[in-house]
Amino acid sequence: MSIEDVRNFWERRPCNIRHSDKVVGTIEYFKEVSLKKYFVEPHILDFADFKNWTGQNVLEIGCGIGTAAQSFAENGAIYRGIDISPTAIDICMDRFKVLNLSGHFEVQNCEDLKVQQKYDLVYSFGVLHHTPDITKAVANIYSILKPGAIFKLMLYAKNSWKNMCIEEGLDQPEAQSHCPIANTYTHGDVYMLLKDFHEIDIVQTHVFPYKIEPYKRHEYVKHEYFEYMPPNVFSCLEKNLGWHLCITCKK
Numbered sequence: 629m630s631i632e633d634v635r636n637f638w639e640r641r642p643c644n645i646r647h648s649d650k651v652v653g654t655i656e657y658f659k660e661v662s663l664k665k666y667f668v669e670p671h672i673l674d675f676a677d678f679k680n681w682t683g684q685n686v687l688e689i690g691c692g693i694g695t696a697a698q699s700f701a702e703n704g705a706i707y708r709g710i711d712i713s714p715t716a717i718d719i720c721m722d723r724f725k726v727l728n729l730s731g732h733f734e735v736q737n738c739e740d741l742k743v744q745q746k747y748d749l750v751y752s753f754g755v756l757h758h759t760p761d762i763t764k765a766v767a768n769i770y771s772i773l774k775p776g777a778i779f780k781l782m783l784y785a786k787n788s789w790k791n792m793c794i795e796e797g798l799d800q801p802e803a804q805s806h807c808p809i810a811n812t813y814t815h816g817d818v819y820m821l822l823k824d825f826h827e828i829d830i831v832q833t834h835v836f837p838y839k840i841e842p843y844k845r846h847e848y849v850k851h852e853y854f855e856y857m858p859p860n861v862f863s864c865l866e867k868n869l870g871w872h873l874c875i876t877c878k879k
Contacts (some may be wrong), residue, residue, distance in 0.1 A: 629808040631737055631760055635712045637808055642716040643692040643754075649846070653722045658698070664846070665695045671833045672696070675780065675874045676751060681705040684748035689738045689769065690755025694720035700751075701729040708743075710736035741768040748774060753782045754872075757811045762821065770824055773879040779825060780876050786812035789835050789869040818875055825877035834872040835865055 645652070648660035666673060676696060682704035691697050691709030693716055700707045701724065709731065711717050720733045736742065738752075739761050750769050756762050769779060785791065791812050813821070815830055822828055837854035854862065 629760065631712070631739065633808040634758055634760070635737075637806070638711075638713040638758075639715055642713055642719065644695065645693060645719075646844070652719065653726065655726055658694075658723050658727065661693065662695050662698065667848075668836070668838075669834060669872075671831075671872070671874065672753065675782070675831070675876075676700075676753070678703040678705075681749055685745065686749045686751060687743065687747045687772070689750060689752035689765075690758075691720055691733065692716055694723045694733075696751065696753060697731060697733075698723060698727065698729065701731050705749075707731040709733045710738070710741075712737050738765040738768060741765075741772065743772050745772075746774040747772055747777060749778050749780065751780045753780075754784075756781055757783045757813070758807060758809050760809060762811070766821055767824075770879060775879060777879050778876065779822075779879065780874075783818065783873045783875065784810065784812045785832055785869075785871055785873045786814045786817070787869065788812070788832075788871045789865065790871040792869075813873060815873070818873060822875070822877050825879060828875065828877040831874045832868065832872070833866045833870040833874060835862070835870055837862070 644661060644665060647664040648657045650657035650660055676699065678699040681700060684705060686700050686705040686707050688697060688700070688707070688709040691711045694709065697707060697709045697720055709720060710733070711720070712735065714735050717733045717735050724731050738756070739759060750773060756765055759765050773779060818830055819828060837850045839849045839851055842849040
């Protein structure tokens with residue numbers, strides 16, 4: 629699969645575009661999109677630590693329709709976002725205009741990154757596992773970080789509940805469904821990928837507990853085996869078999 633296949637996939641359906649049934653581009657739409665994103669994936673708030681980047685230069689690789697972008701900008705970051713999808717970039721620009729936020733967006737491929745300045749943070753949540761040459765993308769990211777700067781990325785976990793279900797042929801429609809490239813990684817893979825970085829911290833989390841059809845209607849109905857699972861057991865499951873590897877490292 630090529631980068632063009634990936635671009636075409638996300639052009640047809642930018643990530644999280646259906647998180648609200650309000651009119652796309654309205655304040656009400658973007659409010660619902662953010663609420664749903666952070667309700668289903670609350671670990672993003674701790675991982676991104678939006679309040680920590682006030683006044684600092686932040687580049688987001690794969691900004692999608694701009695939910696994290698909005699959070700960074702609202703907390704005072706000097707924000708720039710890139711995405712492979714022109715449609716996603718257009719939505720981001722509309723989002724910042726309607727919300728009166730400051731930021732810069734452009735269509736770029738992280739394997740052929742073209743930026744002039746250096747950044748305090750490069751952030752990429754759930755994006756780099758969709759690119760054909762992640763090693764090249766990471767090398768490009770390393771080159772645009774300031775010395776001592778932070779790289780935060782989320783990659784799909786190979787040793788995870790979701791990946792086990794996928795490999796057994798069970799229906800697991802989420803971000804990877806029909807996507808041309810959706811690679812998964814072990815902790816060892818991550819350390820090899822980020823071999824030039826220091827202070828690598830990996831937090832595994834996120835088991836998606838909801839039934840898909842109600843979820844599409846914005847209803848949160850858990851599968852019975854999650855509904856009756858004690859919270860501490862579910863937390864243990866996420867810690868050991870979560871779908872997301874939330875990785876923080878330093879140049």
